[in-house]
Amino acid sequence: MTARWGGARYGADPVTVARDLLGQRLVRVLDSGERLSGLIVETEAYLGVEDRAAHTFCGRRTLRVEPMWGPPGLAYVYFTYGMHHCMNVVCGREGEPVAVLVRAVEPVEGIGAMRAARGEAGRSTADHRLCAGPALLCRSMRIGKEFSGEDMRLSERLFVERVRRPPGFAARIGVSPRVGIPNAGAWRDKPLRFFVMGSPALSR
DNA sequence: ATGACGATTTACT
DNA sequence: GTAAATCGTCATA
Numbered sequence A: 001m002t003a004r005w006g007g008a009r010y011g012a013d014p015v016t017v018a019r020d021l022l023g024q025r026l027v028r029v030l031d032s033g034e035r036l037s038g039l040i041v042e043t044e045a046y047l048g049v050e051d052r053a054a055h056t057f058c059g060r061r062t063l064r065v066e067p068m069w070g071p072p073g074l075a076y077v078y079f080t081y082g083m084h085h086c087m088n089v090v091c092g093r094e095g096e097p098v099a100v101l102v103r104a105v106e107p108v109e110g111i112g113a114m115r116a117a118r119g120e121a122g123r124s125t126a127d128h129r130l131c132a133g134p135a136l137l138c139r140s141m142r143i144g145k146e147f148s149g150e151d152m153r154l155s156e157r158l159f160v161e162r163v164r165r166p167p168g169f170a171a172r173i174g175v176s177p178r179v180g181i182p183n184a185g186a187w188r189d190k191p192l193r194f195f196v197m198g199s200p201a202l203s204r
Numbered sequence B: 001a002t003g004a005c006g007a008t009t010t011a012c013t
Numbered sequence C: 001g002t003a004a005a006t007c008g009t010c011a012t013a
Helices: A007-011 A014-021 A111-117 A119-124 A134-140 A185-189
Strands: A025-029 A035-046 A075-080 A084-091 A098-109 A158-161 A173-176 A193-196
Touching: A007 A014, A007 A084, A014 A035, A014 A084, A014 A098, A025 A098, A084 A134, A098 A111, A098 A134, A098 A193, A111 A119, A111 A134
Parallel strands: none
Antiparallel strands: A025 A035, A025 A158, A035 A098, A035 A193, A075 A084, A084 A098, A173 A193
16 A cells, blocks of 8 residues: 555645655546556646735735635645646645645556547657646646545545655756746746656646 | 727638 | 636725
8 A cells, every 4th residue: 555645745735735746646537446546747737826926925814725725635626827737736834825836747557548538639649648737647647626625635636645766866856947838927937847857747 | 888809820922 | 928718706886
């Protein structure tokens, strides 16, 4: 039996959680019982009320972002561009609306089901590209808005499993500015994106 | 009630 | 490289 990742770790600050999630396994269990999973290879930290790029900038608290104000370990899933979903892991202390966006996963289990979930586009997609982007991983792993607020510490259908990182893993972690936030002023350039250097499953 | 805008992806010039 | 797709969410009125 594989141990779950998480517990008190979710309560750390978003930069720490973003780095610690790299190399761990994101698991989605379908209603059929089939497991879809992959190793997390790319994340971004969103720092809450001060962070102009965050949905909770200036303390915004609406129905959509309510999970971010909840206890660490909840999922926050939002819909954007009229067609895409993106998944976050809420972290920090309860009442501190910070989170980590999961941007890319390297598929491990359920690759056939992931490809099927992509529909026509999946046919010509290489395994390592099935979850190479925040909206792609939600589509491939069937993570929709119904998972916003899901408690990943307890859920049987969406959670993170602990993976033993290989020696020297920390040296393979790269850092860069976040993707797709050109209008966030000084926050645009802050080094809050973390990724496994050399992974073929990175976004874009 | 209305208008502007996305924490993106894909297709096309 | 640029642009289209497409609609929920949020701010303004």
